[in-house]
Amino acid sequence: xxxxxxxxxxxxxxxxxxxxxxxxxxxxxxxxxxxxxxxxxxxxxxxxxxxxxxxxxxxxxxxxxxxxxxxxxxxxxxxxxxxxxxxxxxxxxxxxxxxxxxxxxxxxxxxxxxxxxxxxxxxxxxxxxxxxxxxxxxxxxxxxxxxxxxxxxxxxxxxxxxxxxxxxxxxxxxxxxxxxxxxxxxxxxxxxxxxxxxxxxxxxxxxxxxxxxxxxxxxxxxxxxxxxxxxxxxxxxxxxxxxxxxxxxxxxxxxxxxxxxxxxxxxxxxxxxxxxxxxxxxxxxxxxxxxxxxxxxxxxxxxxxxxxxxxxxxxxxxxxxxxxxxxxxxxxxxxxxxxxxxxxxxxxxxxxxxxxxxxxxxxxxxxxxxxxxxxxxxxxxxxxxxxxxxxxxxxxxxxxxxxxxxxxxxxxxxxxxxxx
Amino acid sequence: xxxxxxxxxxxxxxxxxxxxxxxxxxxxxxxxxxxxxxxxxxxxxxxxxxxxxxxxxxxxxxxxxxxxxxxxxxxxxxxxxxxxxxxxxxxxxxxxxxxxxxxxxxxxxxxxxxxxxxxxxxxxxxxxxxxxxxxxxxxxxxxxxxxxxxxxxxxxxxxxxxxxxxxxxxxxxxx
Ligand code: HEM
Ligand code: FES
Numbered sequence: 001x002x003x004x005x006x007x008x009x010x011x012x013x014x015x016x017x018x019x020x021x022x023x024x025x026x027x028x029x030x031x032x033x034x035x036x037x038x039x040x041x042x043x044x045x046x047x048x049x050x051x052x053x054x055x056x057x058x059x060x061x062x063x064x065x066x067x068x069x070x071x072x073x074x075x076x077x078x079x080x081x082x083x084x085x086x087x088x089x090x091x092x093x094x095x096x097x098x099x100x101x102x103x104x105x106x107x108x109x110x111x112x113x114x115x116x117x118x119x120x121x122x123x124x125x126x127x128x129x130x131x132x133x134x135x136x137x138x139x140x141x142x143x144x145x146x147x148x149x150x151x152x153x154x155x156x157x158x159x160x161x162x163x164x165x166x167x168x169x170x171x172x173x174x175x176x177x178x179x180x181x182x183x184x185x186x187x188x189x190x191x192x193x194x195x196x197x198x199x200x201x202x203x204x205x206x207x208x209x210x211x212x213x214x215x216x217x218x219x220x221x222x223x224x225x226x227x228x229x230x231x232x233x234x235x236x237x238x239x240x241x242x243x244x245x246x247x248x249x250x251x252x253x254x255x256x257x258x259x260x261x262x263x264x265x266x267x268x269x270x271x272x273x274x275x276x277x278x279x280x281x282x283x284x285x286x287x288x289x290x291x292x293x294x295x296x297x298x299x300x301x302x303x304x305x306x307x308x309x310x311x312x313x314x315x316x317x318x319x320x321x322x323x324x325x326x327x328x329x330x331x332x333x334x335x336x337x338x339x340x341x342x343x344x345x346x347x348x349x350x351x352x353x354x355x356x357x358x359x360x361x362x363x364x365x366x367x368x369x370x371x372x373x374x375x376x377x378x379x380x381x382x383x384x385x386x387x388x389x390x391x392x393x394x395x396x397x398x399x400x401x402x403x404x405x406x407x408x409x410x411x412x413x414x415x416x417x418x419x420x
Numbered sequence: 421x422x423x424x425x426x427x428x429x430x431x432x433x434x435x436x437x438x439x440x441x442x443x444x445x446x447x448x449x450x451x452x453x454x455x456x457x458x459x460x461x462x463x464x465x466x467x468x469x470x471x472x473x474x475x476x477x478x479x480x481x482x483x484x485x486x487x488x489x490x491x492x493x494x495x496x497x498x499x500x501x502x503x504x505x506x507x508x509x510x511x512x513x514x515x516x517x518x519x520x521x522x523x524x525x526x527x528x529x530x531x532x533x534x535x536x537x538x539x540x541x542x543x544x545x546x547x548x549x550x551x552x553x554x555x556x557x558x559x560x561x562x563x564x565x566x567x568x569x570x571x572x573x574x575x576x577x578x579x580x581x582x583x584x585x586x587x588x589x590x591x592x593x594x595x
Binding site (some may be wrong): 182 | 458459461464468485487489490491503539541542543557558560561574576
């Protein structure tokens with residue numbers, strides 16, 4: 001899609017540069033003239049928001065790291081020191097802690113968008129799988145970050161999550177001890193988590209580059225799921241996508257700021273303001289909200305090994321989505337049945353999240369079992385069968401036709417991208 | 421490569437393969453220190469030496485917690501009733517069948533020493549709670565009896581026993 005650079009350097013310096021490192025040309029072809037479907041809606045702005053949030057986490061994280069001490073005796077106090085003594089430390093930490101939550105919010109919206117519009121289908125399978133890898137990486141990064149303040153929730157989250165590996169037959173115990181660097185979660189564990197928490201965001205940034213590269217090879221999907229065919233189907237990235245992305249980013253930042261300034265601890269747990277105590281488990285341990293659906297799946301299954309397997313499978317199964325969905329039609333707009341199943345699936349995911357926050361007893365467990373079953377059935381039964389039996393609606397001939405409702409195109413409302 | 425004939429292997433092919441094999445072995449060998457550094461270090465292992473505990477002050481019905489290797493060890497001075505309950509259980513009904521006698525030292529049935537870590541995902545169960553007056557894990561609801569055997573919930577195994585022995589009637593050494 002991104003054709004050869006059309007960038008014409010103006011100044012003598014840029015001309016000199018372009019012949020040596022054509023970075024301006026790369027940016028120009030990828031983010032200025034890059035053709036984007038003219039019908040993209042706001043659900044397409046979350047990729048940009050995610051990139052922005054990664055930047056926020058890296059910048060606030062690097063400054064937090066200047067004041068944080070990764071040692072079991074000092075970590076908790078150093079975070080309190082950030083909150084009370086460091087200039088604007090409270091702001092930086094609240095931005096980082098709530099930023100993680102906003103990151104996940106954007107990631108989930110971004111993924112549901114992909115599911116609704118069939119963005120994982122041919123030729124975007126690799127793009128989608130890179131997205132699943134990114135999800136796994138942010139899950140790991142967020143988890144290790146949460147351990148750093150070394151409060152009660154930090155400590156017990158570290159204990160419970162590392163113990164997931166003890167379910168592996170035979171090698172489970174040695175692996176857990178290797179992860180801990182000891183006989184229990186302790187100082188070596190905190191140190192290595194800190195090292196990895198610093199590293200992984202940069203790995204994420206690298207995978208994001210691959211993700212965007214794959215995107216620019218396959219081109220963006222769009223709400224019709226019909227590939228652009230003519231010039232009137234697309235508009236240049238700048239100003240159209242740039243402005244749309246910026247607008248929603250500002251709206252998103254308002255939500256972010258609302259949490260940071262008015263309810264900075266709403267998403268957290270009071271127990272994490274109690275220093276880690278290896279002798280007492282808090283009576284009700286729950287992960288952060290963004291892990292709750294997976295946590296509910298883990299707890300729904302009464303067998304330890306199978307619970308861990310189901311937890312892992314609930315994420316890994318996403319990578320197989322391009323092949324589990326057998327329908328040739330991408331967008332749910334033209335798939336009346338899939339559209340309903342999609343919303344049922346969203347409700348099931350939210351329901352699992354709610355159940356994950358409840359104690360694992362009685363009716364909650366039964367409900368979690370039913371929803372877990374449905375979660376997997378959606379991928380393994382509903383999607384494969386729908387593709388075979390669903391009667392889809394006729395697709396528009398082109399994006400332009402769908403936008404102008406079959407009228408004779410009056411000429412695009414935007415200048416068509418310049419031809420190479 | 422400049423090899424002319426595809427038939428037959430030349431000396432050069434052999435050298436290529438041999439060089440590659442040595443390089444691969446070397447690369448694999450460098451993984452050993454990179455992986456091994458994460459295992460418990462010498463100071464951690466040294467700090468895991470055995471400890472002695474005086475049982476004298478523990479009243480009947482009391483459970484105390486000591487730490488060995490960063491793990492909480494429960495020492496339960498069981499009452500007559502608790503011992504009887506632990507012994508009179510239909511073993512076939514247990515998820516991880518084990519008689520109470522195999523979980524205490526002979527002649528010391530009132531002393532029960534356990535690693536107080538839930539065998540599900542590692543939380544610390546609360547003593548004197550749950551249906552069997554044993555232990556209850558708050559994390560995902562595993563219930564253990566007065567012998568520390570799993571009775572219900574997601575934990576697969578009974579609470580583990582630490583290695584320990586009686587050095588006198590009222591002292592034990594753990595480790
Ligand atoms: C993908 C990006 C990232 C995510 C999702 C993330 C997530 C988190 C979370 C959830 C916490 C716990 C916050 C709390 O409850 O206090 C945390 C803490 C921390 N993070 Fe990050 N983080 C990211 C990137 C970074 C980077 C790049 C650095 C450093 C270079 C960093 C340094 C820290 C430090 C020093 C803490 C401990 C201070 C504190 O608890 O506020 N983070 N992170
Ligand atoms: S850790 Fe005890 S029930 Fe899960």
